[in-house]
Amino acid sequence: MAEQAGLSPLRYERKANRATLLCLAENGAERVFSISMGSRSDARGDLNELGAMKRFARENSAPNETTHPATTAPKKDYLAMLKATAPTVPALDPVAFYRACEWLKGQKIVTFASLEALAQDASKHVGATVNETDMKLVMTTLNVQEPALWHEPKDPQAILVRELSTIMKKLGETPSPAFDRLAARLLQA
Known part of the structure; x- marks a missing residue:
């Protein structure tokens, strides 16, 4: 749901029949949203929460160069966030x-x-x-x-898993499911 709204999910926690999801907007603002855990009786609540996520994403989108400060008044918390972040390097001329x-x-x-x-x-x-x-x-x-x-992977274990996988394929051996899971986890990062 968060990605559908244009937000990045940061932390997921489960509490009773609901889940809380900490989301990050493009400008760095964070907010917690509540989502049901499959309850059909709360379908409208999830749609409302999706709407809230989309509004939050729109209100906290990354600033672009076409937006003029005189025409749009930034929010106070947004200005505080901008001051707290490191200055960005401008694009090359x-x-x-x-x-x-x-x-x-x-x-x-x-x-x-x-x-x-x-x-x-x-x-x-x-x-x-x-x-x-x-x-x-x-x-x-x-x-x-x-x-x-x-x-190329930098982790020595990932390098070993990749090389072992290559050797096994050349020998015609099928790796175990546990080895495949380990390879997927190490080589994905």
Whole structure:
């Protein structure tokens, strides 16, 4: 229900015949919602709660550049939340974006350990702060794919499970259900 309303569920708790769900809106605001646990007699209550979730999501959507502060008055709690959060890095200006594109053309992307490392190195050469979102846009513009290395598991257990699974498949062995569950859990993260 939370995802349908455009919210991110954070914490789920079960109390008697109801469940409480702590949800996070795009702007960082949090609110607890109550949901029934399958009671057909409270179907209208869940629909009302879904409506409340949707309203909360609309009221707490992420600010965009097209919204003008003079035309919309922000709420006091929203302003307090904005002051408490870390400042965001603005998007690259067109000149810095062009420099980042030209710089990326001369790089071997597989030599970078991660997107974060690529963005940090780009910042040094471009002369402006390049965040990961900006770097992804540069890569998309130049049709540069992320190397498979960036998606390799870092956890030693996940690496072992992946390698054992590969060996078992080559030998024609079927892994046990417990091994499959472990592999799914370790390789998903």
